[in-house]
Amino acid sequence: MTFVELVHAFLGEAAVAVVVTDAQLDRPGPTILYANAAFGRLTGRDHIEVIGMRPCFMQGKETRRVTLDAFHHALSAGRRFHAFLTNYRPDGTRYRVEIDCRPFRGVDGRLVAFIAFQREVIRRVGRPTSGEGGRYASRDSSNNLLAHHLRAMRVFEPGLIFEREIDGFGS
């Protein structure tokens, strides 16, 4: 069973958006190998049609370059990347997305692919809290169905110091 088949078997029907890319980091960047149906709903595209495309198609005017540079930097170092980005749907609507992207290594330690968990978030009203999610809240409460499993994998949990320095973490 390949990594993509495994992801599809476990997360194909999941409420959380999942996208897998190859490990090609040189420009023009990684290519999508797999996306589940929730990723299609999140991005406003057919999740089969995005295979072969590059995730940068979702970027636009308000996608912060500094966050993308941090993204690139983390992936190049083989590290997890967790942050918020502004992305766009084909009809031009803008949305805020929380991305938790992780390197996937083969048994020999070689980088094989990247997998990203994504969910739409909205800004919380009032003072940012220091607890879970900080100033953003998940838009889709059905993600809670997976909450237990995602927590076990520490998905969407802040963990690295550099996250506090970029887009939306900390206060």
Ligand SMILES: Cc1cc2nc3c(=O)[nH]c(=O)nc-3n(C[C@H](O)[C@H](O)[C@H](O)COP(=O)(O)O)c2cc1C
């Ligand atoms: C698995 C994976 C998922 C990604 N998903 C998104 C995404 O949803 N939106 C986005 O703007 N960039 C996403 N990216 C980041 C871009 O592919 C790219 O790595 C980023 O723009 C930094 O590269 P650059 O410096 O060439 O722009 C994703 C990357 C990976 C590896």
